[in-house]
Amino acid sequence: MKRWTAFWNILMKDVRTYYLKPPNISWGMVFPLAWTGMFFIRAGRGLESIPDLLPGVMTIAILFGTTSVLAVTVTFEKRQRSFDRLLLAPISLELLMLAKTGGAILFGIVSPFVPVVIASFLADLSGVEWSLVVPAVILIAIVSTFLGLLIAVSVSQVFEAQTFSNFFRFPMIFLCGLFFPIMSLPAYIRPLSYALPVTYGADILHGAVRGANIMPFAMDFVILGAFCLALFAFSLRNIRRKWIV
Amino acid sequence: MPSSNGAIIEVAGLTKRYGDVLAVDDISFDVVKGEVFGFLGPNGAGKTTTINVLTGLSRLDAGTVRIDGIECTHSPKAAQHLLGIVPDESNLYPELTGFENLCFCGALYGMRRKERETRARDLLEEFGLADAGDRKFETYSKGMKRKLTFAAGVIHRPPILFLDEPTTGIDVASARQVRQIISELHRQGITIFFTTHYIEEAERLCERIAFIVKGRIVKAERTRDLLQPVRGRDVLLLSVSKWAENLCDELSRAFPNLGVEATPSGQVRVESTEPISIAPLARFLDERGIELTEARRHLPSLEDVFVEVTGIGAGMMKGEKERAGGRGGGNS
Numbered sequence: 001m002k003r004w005t006a007f008w009n010i011l012m013k014d015v016r017t018y019y020l021k022p023p024n025i026s027w028g029m030v031f032p033l034a035w036t037g038m039f040f041i042r043a044g045r046g047l048e049s050i051p052d053l054l055p056g057v058m059t060i061a062i063l064f065g066t067t068s069v070l071a072v073t074v075t076f077e078k079r080q081r082s083f084d085r086l087l088l089a090p091i092s093l094e095l096l097m098l099a100k101t102g103g104a105i106l107f108g109i110v111s112p113f114v115p116v117v118i119a120s121f122l123a124d125l126s127g128v129e130w131s132l133v134v135p136a137v138i139l140i141a142i143v144s145t146f147l148g149l150l151i152a153v154s155v156s157q158v159f160e161a162q163t164f165s166n167f168f169r170f171p172m173i174f175l176c177g178l179f180f181p182i183m184s185l186p187a188y189i190r191p192l193s194y195a196l197p198v199t200y201g202a203d204i205l206h207g208a209v210r211g212a213n214i215m216p217f218a219m220d221f222v223i224l225g226a227f228c229l230a231l232f233a234f235s236l237r238n239i240r241r242k243w244i245v
Numbered sequence: 246m247p248s249s250n251g252a253i254i255e256v257a258g259l260t261k262r263y264g265d266v267l268a269v270d271d272i273s274f275d276v277v278k279g280e281v282f283g284f285l286g287p288n289g290a291g292k293t294t295t296i297n298v299l300t301g302l303s304r305l306d307a308g309t310v311r312i313d314g315i316e317c318t319h320s321p322k323a324a325q326h327l328l329g330i331v332p333d334e335s336n337l338y339p340e341l342t343g344f345e346n347l348c349f350c351g352a353l354y355g356m357r358r359k360e361r362e363t364r365a366r367d368l369l370e371e372f373g374l375a376d377a378g379d380r381k382f383e384t385y386s387k388g389m390k391r392k393l394t395f396a397a398g399v400i401h402r403p404p405i406l407f408l409d410e411p412t413t414g415i416d417v418a419s420a421r422q423v424r425q426i427i428s429e430l431h432r433q434g435i436t437i438f439f440t441t442h443y444i445e446e447a448e449r450l451c452e453r454i455a456f457i458v459k460g461r462i463v464k465a466e467r468t469r470d471l472l473q474p475v476r477g478r479d480v481l482l483l484s485v486s487k488w489a490e491n492l493c494d495e496l497s498r499a500f501p502n503l504g505v506e507a508t509p510s511g512q513v514r515v516e517s518t519e520p521i522s523i524a525p526l527a528r529f530l531d532e533r534g535i536e537l538t539e540a541r542r543h544l545p546s547l548e549d550v551f552v553e554v555t556g557i558g559a560g561m562m563k564g565e566k567e568r569a570g571g572r573g574g575g576n577s
Contacts, residue, residue: 017341081332090354
């Protein structure tokens with residue numbers, strides 16, 4: 001019971017302190033909407049292009065909403081040594097890091113539904129398979145958060161966290177099939193796409209929203225789940241190796 | 246559960262290396278339940294590294310650690326629920342208020358909401374921060390930050406408390422208050438592991454003291470036993486109008502029963518196990534055209550023991566830390 005009290009309070013502190021603040025809202029919500037507008041105008045097909053754009057916009061919202069704050073705040077707390085307080089608390093490192101990433105995961109789950117709500121007023125979303133969308137959003141949020149965690153434990157300065165995040169995030173917009181089908185990419189780049197977890201999440205969303213998935217859903221879910229476990233385990237290993245020296 | 250000799254912290258052969266640097270070199274010591282144990286040494290001696298290993302922030306390379314009978318060598322988390330830690334830097338959350346910071350730290354140890362809020366208010370009162378409880382931590386002065394960090398370390402009523410340089414960098418009044426709180430916690434039966442470079446502070450607060458230099462414990466005894474060899478010594482510090490070459494040698498020859506040496510501040514230090522008479526010394530100097538401008542009787546202290554054992558001047562220790570982090574109220 002005591003460790004869950006610690007878990008809950010770490011999670012709530014981060015939500016209040018970081019995730020409901022303007023910088024995160026701008027990255028997780030305003031930025032994806034700006035991208036939507038750009039692609040919407042570029043598509044030139046009016047409202048009928050919305051279902052094509054929606055999976056990509058939802059994925060960007062999750063990716064930027066989760067990674068923007070987590071990588072920076074963990075690095076910041078480590079620099080100012082307040083993270084040591086958490087390491088000294090009598091809870092396991094696994095539970096501690098789940099609490100630290102919980103806020104980002106929650107924000108990542110909520111943020112893609114902002115463009116969905118807007119799209120629902122402008123386009124017919126009755127054919128969307130929500131039973132696929134919801135677990136896909138949860139898994140993309142988890143995998144993106146753990147990607148942010150991996151970045152946080154790989155750097156020591158806040159500016160490095162920001163630079164490193166963008167090094168990952170911006171190429172993913174083009175490589176993971178968010179707005180351009182992977183098959184339209186040059187053949188020598190495609191292996192890179194398949195090495196990125198977001199590709200599988202975006203594929204589920206494309207399938208659930210407009211039936212345009214290129215891989216079986218089961219395979220997408222399994223690979224996404226495997227990425228979640230591998231990224232979390234690798235981040236914990238790095239924390240033990242680099243932060244508990 | 247403490248061991249049969251009453252030790253609540255048992256450390257044997259602890260060694261810690263950072264790359265090529267041997268930070269702690271095969272140290273062994275016990276801390277008895279309920280005592281204030283001082284770890285005294287200059288910057289870089291290995292004090293903070295030792296605390297980090299004992300509390301689980303660092304891994305040891307060799308040796309064993311047991312806390313309250315719990316084997317912590319390979320599972321440092323096992324005893325963390327027993328520990329309170331006041332680090333050498335104030336590391337609370339700048340964006341939270343003082344009250345929120347204390348409540349959050351209580352929650353980390355599983356305290357229920359009502360319990361931690363009541364305790365936080367009591368601690369704010371006790372540490373003289375009640376009026377600042379609703380202010381963000383980032384607006385606090387250095388002394389206030391230090392006191393709140395101290396309060397955060399004890400909010401969960403730990404039976405063992407690690408204090409890493411608790412009075413460094415704060416004003417004299419705050420330092421005095423911190424020392425009073427340490428004494429009060431000691432009276433309550435809390436075991437305190439205390440690092441400092443302020444020798445007088447260690448002498449005043451600690452029942453046992455270990456001198457640590459370059460990662461090795463060079464001496465560890467009860468404070469009164471450490472002081473025993475210097476108690477009863479008579480020490481005079483003489484200021485003279487001019488410094489003659491070989492003055493100390495000449496004094497030694499003329500007064501073979503006295504220990505004579507020059508101090509770094511340009512005085513002559515005269516020491517004896519018998520009471521020293523000033524008149525013969527003044528006459529001796531006068532005959533050589535040197536005026537004795539001041540003779541001050543010096544009460545030997547732990548500082549003398551420390552200097553004797555380690556060869557490190559107390560002034561140097563203070564100077565180092567002050568350059569690093571600002572003078573605190575080590576003494577008042």
